[in-house]
Amino acid sequence: MTDLRDTAPRGARPSRRDVLAGGGFLAAAAGLSLLASGGRAQAAPRPHILYILADDLGFADLGFQGSDIATPTLDRLAAEGARLRDFYVQPMCTPTRAALMTGRYPLRYGLQTGVIPSGARYGLATDEFPLPLALGEAGYRTALVGKWHLGHADRAYWPRRRGFDSFYGPLVGEIDHFQHTAHGVTDWYRDDAPLEEPGYDTELFGAEAARVIGAHDPDTPLFLYLAFTAPHTPYQAPRSYLDRYAHVADPARRAYAAMITAMDTAIGGVIAALEARGMRENTLVLFHSDNGGTRDAMFAGEGAVSGALPPSNAPLRAGKGTLYEGGTRVVALANWPGRIPPGDVEGVMHVVDMLPTLAGFAGASLERSKPLDGQDMRPMLTAGGAGRSGIVYNVEPTQGAVRAGDWKLVWHATLPPRVELFDLATDPDETTDLAGKYPDKVAELQREIVDLARAMEPPLFYEAALSLTLSAPLSTPGPADPGLGGND
Numbered sequence: 001m002t003d004l005r006d007t008a009p010r011g012a013r014p015s016r017r018d019v020l021a022g023g024g025f026l027a028a029a030a031g032l033s034l035l036a037s038g039g040r041a042q043a044a045p046r047p048h049i050l051y052i053l054a055d056d057l058g059f060a061d062l063g064f065q066g067s068d069i070a071t072p073t074l075d076r077l078a079a080e081g082a083r084l085r086d087f088y089v090q091p092m093c094t095p096t097r098a099a100l101m102t103g104r105y106p107l108r109y110g111l112q113t114g115v116i117p118s119g120a121r122y123g124l125a126t127d128e129f130p131l132p133l134a135l136g137e138a139g140y141r142t143a144l145v146g147k148w149h150l151g152h153a154d155r156a157y158w159p160r161r162r163g164f165d166s167f168y169g170p171l172v173g174e175i176d177h178f179q180h181t182a183h184g185v186t187d188w189y190r191d192d193a194p195l196e197e198p199g200y201d202t203e204l205f206g207a208e209a210a211r212v213i214g215a216h217d218p219d220t221p222l223f224l225y226l227a228f229t230a231p232h233t234p235y236q237a238p239r240s241y242l243d244r245y246a247h248v249a250d251p252a253r254r255a256y257a258a259m260i261t262a263m264d265t266a267i268g269g270v271i272a273a274l275e276a277r278g279m280r281e282n283t284l285v286l287f288h289s290d291n292g293g294t295r296d297a298m299f300a301g302e303g304a305v306s307g308a309l310p311p312s313n314a315p316l317r318a319g320k321g322t323l324y325e326g327g328t329r330v331v332a333l334a335n336w337p338g339r340i341p342p343g344d345v346e347g348v349m350h351v352v353d354m355l356p357t358l359a360g361f362a363g364a365s366l367e368r369s370k371p372l373d374g375q376d377m378r379p380m381l382t383a384g385g386a387g388r389s390g391i392v393y394n395v396e397p398t399q400g401a402v403r404a405g406d407w408k409l410v411w412h413a414t415l416p417p418r419v420e421l422f423d424l425a426t427d428p429d430e431t432t433d434l435a436g437k438y439p440d441k442v443a444e445l446q447r448e449i450v451d452l453a454r455a456m457e458p459p460l461f462y463e464a465a466l467s468l469t470l471s472a473p474l475s476t477p478g479p480a481d482p483g484l485g486g487n488d
Contacts, residue, residue, distance in 0.1 A: 016082065016343020020384045046362050047336060048222040048283040049135075050274070051354075052267060053100075055093065055147065055232040056320055058293025058311030059331055061260060067312070069257045070244070073268035074333070077285060079342070081335030082381060086348045088391055089291055091327040092299070092320060093173055094149050095394070096290040096351055097227075101130040101150065101162070103355030103366075103374035105392050107452060113396045113459035116149060118172050118182050118302060120464040123151015124162070129368040131355050133163030135223045138364035141165055141216060145209045146227030149173045152187075160191060164225075167191055168208045169201075174301040175229060177201045177236040177259075183302070200238050202230045202259065206266025210273035218279050221362065226270065231259035233294070233301045235310070238262065253310035281337050284361065286354070288332035295319030295326065317430040323393045323401035323410050324430055340381050347387020348403075353377045392452060396459055400449040409435075409445035419446070 063071040064078040090096040094115040095106040101124065106112040109125045116123065124130070132142040144164045151157025152171035159167040170180065170187040178200055180188035188195045197204070209226050216222050235251075237258035244261060248254040267287075274280040293311025294300050299321030300309065313319050313326035320327050332349075334340050352374035359366050360376045373392070379385030393401035393410075401410045406425035412418040421435040421442050435442050 016341050016345065016384070020341055045282055046138075046221045047339070048218075048274075048279050049140075049224070049358060049362070050270065050283055050285045051100075051223070051225045051358075052285070052287040053097075053146070053225070053227040054263065054287070054289040055227075055229050056291065056294050056311065057231060057260070057289035057331065058319075059289075059313040059316050059326065059329065061231075061256075061293065061312055062331055065331055070261045071264040073264045073271060074287065077267075077271075077287065077335045078333045080337070081285070081333050081342055082340050082345045083343070084288070084332035084334060084345050084349055086346060086387065087288055087330060087332035088328050088348070088350045088393070089288065089330050090351070091291055091322060091394055093290050097148075097150055098124050099350075099352045100354050101132075102128045102369075103131070103352050103372040104128070104370060105352060105373045105394075107392070107395050107456035108370070108373070110457040110460040112394055112456065114461040114465075115173050116151060116461075117464065117468065118152075118174075119468050120461075121153040122460040122464060123154065123157030126156055126161075128370065129366070130162045131358065132159075132223060132225070134355070134359055134364045134366060134369070135221075135362055136163050136165065138221075138359075138362050140221045140223045140362060140364075142223045142225075143167075143212050144225045144227065145169060145212065146205050146225070147173070147229050148227070155192070158192065166212070169205065169227070170229065174232060174234075174303060175201065176234060177229065200236075200262070202228060202262045202266050203238070205229075206269045209266075209270045213270065213273040213277055213279065216277065216279075218277055222279070223358075223362075226267075228263050228266075230263040231256050231311070233305055234303050235259065250308070250310065252305075252307060256310040284334065284336040284339070284358075286332075286334050288351075289330040291321075292316070292319045292325075292327040292330060294321075296321060315429050323399060325424075325428065328393050334381055341384075345380065345387075347377075347380045347385070348389075348391060349377050349380065349387055350374070350391045353388070357381070395449055395452040395456055397453070397462075400453065402445055402448050402452075404445060404448070407441055407445065409442060409449070411446060411449055421445075 061067050061069055063075040090099055092115050095111050098106045098111045136142050142164045143166045144159045146169045148159050148171050168190050172182045172187050175182050175187050180186055205228055235255035237255050241258035241262045245254045245257045274283050292313045294309050297305050316326035318324040318326040356372055356374045356376040357378055360378050380387055390404045398414045399412050406423055408422045408424050410420045419435050420433045422430045
């Protein structure tokens with residue numbers, strides 16, 4: 001299979017290496033413009049931050065990744081920014097969002113397994129020091145527009161208790177995109193108040209984000225976390241977007257593509273709002289998915305799905321919910337005019353790196369944070385520095401995966417156990433298992449996983465799932481079920 005890193009369109013513009021080689025850009029990135037009066041270095045201004053998260057987006061499902069799905073806004077942001085070609089997240093939704101908020105792997109606080117189900121009562125530990133709180137203490141205005149999914153049953157877990165000045169959207173992981181309901185219950189809020197309003201959630205998120213920007217004082221730095229529910233199941237979109245893909249025979253793929261284009265249109269409106277407010281040139285825009293596209297119905301969500309699932313992670317293996325590249329390596333970009341040079345960034349970066357990196361750009365203190373797993377990746381983004389030397393994909397009681405350099409070990413510990421070793425430099429699609437050829441490397445990486453497992457917190461999902469199962473009502477046969485002891 002062909003790696004999309006080699007085939008994605010690059011456009012007729014200087015390469016990232018060419019731009020970085022120019023001293024003028026490095027001076028700007030380092031904030032080295034001289035003051036006319038004193039001749040001293042002037043610090044770069046703190047950026048506004050627009051952090052955009054897609055939900056279950058396939059690795060191959062944007063225009064600049066070679067897809068036929070129309071995404072002109074994201075294509076433009078990618079062409080003018082840095083395409084993060086080796087960007088990693090957790091295999092599922094809640095863990096990725098927790099890693100973003102804390103800069104720490106979810107195994108540190110029990111969120112490494114599954115997602116927070118609608119009936120669960122746990123959330124992101126309240127003794128963690130989340131990103132919006134750090135930025136707020138540094139003088140940022142902080143807003144969450146969109147999906148939270150880090151705790152809903154106790155108000156202590158809600159966004160405004162975790163550092164956001166405002167919140168608009170759902171608390172749980174999956175809602176009807178038009179009705180804004182989960183299991184028939186409305187899950188839609190403005191700040192802490194339930195809200196009933198009509199509309200397609202993607203369009204509402206875009207309009208709200210634009211409203212937040214339009215009402216914002218540009219002299220105050222803004223952190224806007226825009227977390228779309230698209231293109232997560234259920235696959236739904238307005239008729240106007242569905243009609244654009246009338247040629248697509250599969251209805252699920254048609255709706256999935258329409259959802260992505262609707263999201264791209266909403267993002268375009270948000271970028272236009274930044275430009276209208278005079279904020280765009282000093283706004284760092286980040287975009288990625290929370291995990292790979294869904295290829296297995298077991299990981300599609302709490303609603304029923306049928307037939308082939310439409311996301312594509314080609315050429316990567318598998319998808320959401322797995323430790324393979326298709327579940328954890330996602331499409332990502334960073335765009336900050338004049339500060340982050342355009343082009344492909346091949347260095348490895350993980351979502352846990354976002355907290356220290358954004359705190360560094362913002363001048364925020366992380367003294368209240370627990371020990372971080374994330375690294376400050378500003379040198380990689382702005383000046384061509386090296387990426388990470390290794391990452392922890394995830395570790396939980398049943399499985400684990402780590403990367404050291406180009407070596408990746410995937411260990412399925414449940415019976416019958418299976419260990420796989422891949423050289424990602426030569427085999428990014430994970431087609432050739434080298435475990436039998438390099439037993440010493442296998443043993444080394446297994447020791448790392450065991451050490452992490454010994455130190456991890458027990459997964460909160462297991463206790464919640466067991467409690468929900470044991471408290472479920474009695475299952476009885478329906479009146480029409482034959483052969484269960486009824487009268488002939």
